[in-house]
Amino acid sequence: MSRDDRQKLLELRDLRTYFDVEGRTAKAVDGVSFDIYTNEVFGLVGESGSGKSVTSLSIMRLIPNPPGRIESGEIRFRGQNLLDLSFAEMRKIRGNDISMIFQEPMTALNPVFTIGYQLREGIRYHSKCSKAEAEDRATEMLDLVGIPDPRRRLKDYPHQFSGGMRQRAMIAMALSMEPGLLIADEPTTALDVTIQAQILELMLKVREKTGDASILLITHDLAVVAETCDRVAVMYGGKIQEISEVKALFKTPLHPYTQGLLSSLPRPDKQKKTRLDTIPGIVPSIMSMPPGCKFAARCPIAEPRCERDEPELREITPGRFCRCHLVDGKGGGRAW
Amino acid sequence: MVNDSADFGVDTLLDVRNVKIHYPIHGGVFLRRIGEVKAVDGVSFTVKPGETLGLVGESGCGKTTMGKGVIRLVDVTDGEILFRRKNGDVVDLVGLERQAMRPVRAEIQMIFQDPYSSLNPRWSVGDIIAEPLSVHSPDMKRAERDEQVAWLLEKVGLTGEQADRYPHEFSGGQRQRVGIARALATRPRMVIADEPVSALDVSIQAQVVNLMQDLQEEFGLTYLFIAHDLSIVEHISHRIAVMYLGNIVEIGPARTLYEEPVHPYTRALLSAVPLPDPSLERPERMVLKGEVPSPLAKPSGCPFRTRCPLAEPSCAEEMPVLQAVAMDHEVACPIVLRKG
Ligand SMILES: Nc1ncnc2c1ncn2[C@@H]1O[C@H](COP(=O)(O)OP(=O)(O)O)[C@@H](O)[C@H]1O
Ligand SMILES: Nc1ncnc2c1ncn2[C@@H]1O[C@H](COP(=O)(O)OP(=O)(O)O)[C@@H](O)[C@H]1O
Ligand SMILES: [Mg+2]
Ligand SMILES: [Mg+2]
Numbered sequence: 223m224s225r226d227d228r229q230k231l232l233e234l235r236d237l238r239t240y241f242d243v244e245g246r247t248a249k250a251v252d253g254v255s256f257d258i259y260t261n262e263v264f265g266l267v268g269e270s271g272s273g274k275s276v277t278s279l280s281i282m283r284l285i286p287n288p289p290g291r292i293e294s295g296e297i298r299f300r301g302q303n304l305l306d307l308s309f310a311e312m313r314k315i316r317g318n319d320i321s322m323i324f325q326e327p328m329t330a331l332n333p334v335f336t337i338g339y340q341l342r343e344g345i346r347y348h349s350k351c352s353k354a355e356a357e358d359r360a361t362e363m364l365d366l367v368g369i370p371d372p373r374r375r376l377k378d379y380p381h382q383f384s385g386g387m388r389q390r391a392m393i394a395m396a397l398s399m400e401p402g403l404l405i406a407d408e409p410t411t412a413l414d415v416t417i418q419a420q421i422l423e424l425m426l427k428v429r430e431k432t433g434d435a436s437i438l439l440i441t442h443d444l445a446v447v448a449e450t451c452d453r454v455a456v457m458y459g460g461k462i463q464e465i466s467e468v469k470a471l472f473k474t475p476l477h478p479y480t481q482g483l484l485s486s487l488p489r490p491d492k493q494k495k496t497r498l499d500t501i502p503g504i505v506p507s508i509m510s511m512p513p514g515c516k517f518a519a520r521c522p523i524a525e526p527r528c529e530r531d532e533p534e535l536r537e538i539t540p541g542r543f544c545r546c547h548l549v550d551g552k553g554g555g556r557a558w
Numbered sequence: 559m560v561n562d563s564a565d566f567g568v569d570t571l572l573d574v575r576n577v578k579i580h581y582p583i584h585g586g587v588f589l590r591r592i593g594e595v596k597a598v599d600g601v602s603f604t605v606k607p608g609e610t611l612g613l614v615g616e617s618g619c620g621k622t623t624m625g626k627g628v629i630r631l632v633d634v635t636d637g638e639i640l641f642r643r644k645n646g647d648v649v650d651l652v653g654l655e656r657q658a659m660r661p662v663r664a665e666i667q668m669i670f671q672d673p674y675s676s677l678n679p680r681w682s683v684g685d686i687i688a689e690p691l692s693v694h695s696p697d698m699k700r701a702e703r704d705e706q707v708a709w710l711l712e713k714v715g716l717t718g719e720q721a722d723r724y725p726h727e728f729s730g731g732q733r734q735r736v737g738i739a740r741a742l743a744t745r746p747r748m749v750i751a752d753e754p755v756s757a758l759d760v761s762i763q764a765q766v767v768n769l770m771q772d773l774q775e776e777f778g779l780t781y782l783f784i785a786h787d788l789s790i791v792e793h794i795s796h797r798i799a800v801m802y803l804g805n806i807v808e809i810g811p812a813r814t815l816y817e818e819p820v821h822p823y824t825r826a827l828l829s830a831v832p833l834p835d836p837s838l839e840r841p842e843r844m845v846l847k848g849e850v851p852s853p854l855a856k857p858s859g860c861p862f863r864t865r866c867p868l869a870e871p872s873c874a875e876e877m878p879v880l881q882a883v884a885m886d887h888e889v890a891c892p893i894v895l896r897k898g
Contacts, residue, residue, distance in 0.1 A: 269760060387849075414617055416616060419830035444834045445831075488767075488790055489833075496771075500764040505761070
């Protein structure tokens with residue numbers, strides 16, 4: 223299928239989400255646009271503070287107000303702008319069509335109810351069925367996410383589960399609604415690599431068995447993107463800097479920031495480098511973002527205009543977008 | 559083995575011998591001792607001067623406890639920790655009284671994972687770095703101390719003028735640099751680095767790793783580098799020890815361990831590490847069953863047997879010991895050794 227035949231599930235258009243902090247405006251998400259197609263795993267990668275979580279919470283309309291507000295933009299889900307919906311309508315979307323898993327499952331699980339109760343409630347909210355049917359379905363879901371002795375474990379409270387098991391339970395809960403879109407915000411960041419491998423594999427497997435949700439996978443880990451995503455957007459300073467198919471991004475990263483990130487990773491599978499390449503400097507504070515390119519101060523090839531004029535996110539080659547004055551698709555903008 | 563410095567090789571700086579660190583668990587109405595967590599349960603390894611030994615393993619396996627044991631931030635239950643001092647004396651850190659430990663402390667320093675909570679927010683960065691100097695060199699003059707602080711700040715890539723600033727004015731990476739400067743203030747021979755880059759952003763991790771390598775070269779430092787990120791550990795370490803539930807299951811040269819891991823746990827751990835290259839054809843991932851058991855309910859015999867793809871009934875009987883499989887490479891698994 224060519225790109226244009228595929229259906230767009232989610233379209234973000236120029237989303238701006240701002241926070242009022244000490245009388246000033248923090249532009250946490252500052253003009254973000256990307257599309258997620260049906261049936262794809264889309265990665266959103268960036269360092270801490272780049273605006274990934276605020277993007278996902280905006281999609282869910284869960285931005286705390288005050289201090290936050292969605293200033294402008296569109297969030298189209300199956301063609302409908304979620305920003306036009308009432309709270310009740312939005313609650314319905316969250317129960318049925320878009321579900322979310324978080325880095326710390328305890329924030330989403332209610333500590334005073336059993337895992338079984340929470341799973342059953344979700345299932346019954348989604349599909350009108352009897353209590354017994356919901357119980358069977360809940361058992362099935364826990365089994366599917368690899369929790370041993372699932373019928374008995376339904377009676378446990380969240381604190382009786384380990385971190386890895388809670389994350390599994392949350393995946394069970396999120397996918398039992400057979401959502402069209404699953405947003406996973408750093409779902410494995412707090413876990414060991416062995417458990418991370420289990421959870422990522424599981425998320426992809428369970429998704430296949432429950433109706434092929436598209437996934438928006440948010441992470442700071444490029445290696446996780448490489449192993450799980452179809453396409454990826456790289457975020458920095460509240461803006462998308464690059465969008466690409468995953469294979470192309472890792473083969474020829476276009477944006478100098480992406481290039482720098484990739485070359486600063488240790489590669490134990492390759493010939494050993496004695497020193498890692500580094501991106502100089504630090505991530506700029508959201509309260510004092512430069513007017514031009516957000517990466518200019520750290521970019522080895524920045525020109526005077528980069529500090530002055532914010533570049534547009536341009537389509538460099540079909541399907542590859544990059545926000546850099548110097549990248550031209552013919553080798554321009556090579557920084558590392 | 560006996561506590562005999564005669565068999566303490568000249569090329570050894572630290573020799574950890576069969577160390578056990580058990581935390582008591584108190585419970586019940588009278589908070590009686592009702593059990594113990596065997597966080598470190600018979601660990602032995604050596605570190606050469608100027609070398610980096612990486613210590614890896616899943617969370618809860620005892621890495622931090624082992625590191626803290628070396629500088630006696632926790633009580634060692636059993637075993638010996640022999641350390642060669644600057645003056646050539648070999649001391650057993652386990653037996654040392656508090657008074658006698660103090661000068662040794664100056665020679666072994668620790669840096670911590672969390673650059674946010676490990677620095678006192680009410681102290682200026684200069685005072686934070688100078689603190690170990692005032693403890694270990696109380697006679698040092700104020701001017702000299704300030705000079706030292708400025709020099710240390712520059713060594714870690716900051717500037718002398720930043721001594722008057724407070725931790726909240728620094729980014730995570732800069733705070734970790736401050737932590738490193740503080741650790742270097744007493745000119746230690748050995749630095750125990752407990753997950754020093756885990757809390758940092760990708761673009762900052764590489765900066766701190768490079769800094770640590772530069773300082774190692776300049777000052778001849780020896781590192782015990784604790785981390786759960788195997789890619790970084792492989793990059794910075796000369797040798798790596800893999801821990802599981804309080805024991806070392808494999809130890810050897812970093813490259814060998816990465817390319818030819820022998821212990822089934824090491825193999826599983828490595829196969830779980832994601833690599834930033836989607837074009838790689840990777841062999842089928844060895845996904846481990848379940849999670850690390852609680853150290854309170856440590857399985858009998860080999861602690862890894864409950865998750866091990868090679869486990870046999872005999873594994874429940876005896877705790878495997880480390881055996882040499884090659885020069886400088888040891889593995890604690892009789893099954894792989896038998897099967898070859
Ligand atoms: N509730 C809030 N109040 C003020 N600022 C916030 C709030 N939530 C997020 N921010 C700011 O928005 C920016 C982006 O945050 P976030 O989306 O959480 O980043 P990340 O990419 O790490 O997920 C950060 O600078 C953060 O401080
Ligand atoms: N002060 C303590 N009291 C009781 N148990 C502890 C204490 N500190 C750590 N533990 C336990 O000891 C084990 C090893 O912990 P730790 O050394 O922190 O592991 P790691 O650094 O590898 O994650 C864990 O089971 C942990 O819960
Ligand atoms: Mg986040
Ligand atoms: Mg630890």
